[in-house]
Amino acid sequence: MSLHSQPPEHAHPTPLTYAKVAIVLALVTAVEVAIFYMESLRPIFLPAFIVLSAVKFTLVAMFYMHLRFDSRLFSGLFVGGLLLAASVIIALLALFQIIV
Template sequence: MTLAEYRKRPPDTDIHVEPEEAGHEPGAKPHPGPLEYARIGLVLAVVTMIEVAIYYMSVSHTVLVVALITLSALKFSLVVLWFMHLRFDSRLFSQLFVGGFLLALSVFFVALATLGAKLT
């Protein structure tokens, strides 16, 4: 039983009430197998190597920053989507997390701008 299934199932104690429309949440899918996980692990390993390689390349600071942030965002997303099963869970959670993240990011930059602060 996965977490997604568990949420739609009445827990052990009788204090909980069975929801009216028990069943699958929209977008919830079964988890993938070990092979798929191993493949993602390989990608993560390769990306880490690329990151370190970029660090040793003599590229301009801007290129370095952009490349490294993009790559770590990629790793972040892979772990969240596959290992934390966001991809296989209800779509509501993806919307909530991505929406919340974008909102936080925009508030962060607006606040920086109004306070006249810079990142570096």
């Protein structure tokens, strides 16, 4: 436990911010499900779902996991693992000719 491990409290968001983020998360989920039921939007399903879930992912990581406020080392560690995992998934999909 370092003396510096807890950033000053004002650096962290207030409960109000947390609640706002939660509302956005819920809304984005609702939009996702709504898009799912709109057959006319079928051509944009894939990009839409990927973008919307990335938005949710980023919001949770930045606000709830405090990456926006904490040391960049944490962001570096996590984003590093995440990018590697994403690259592995994409490479395997290409090798199995799911995507070209």
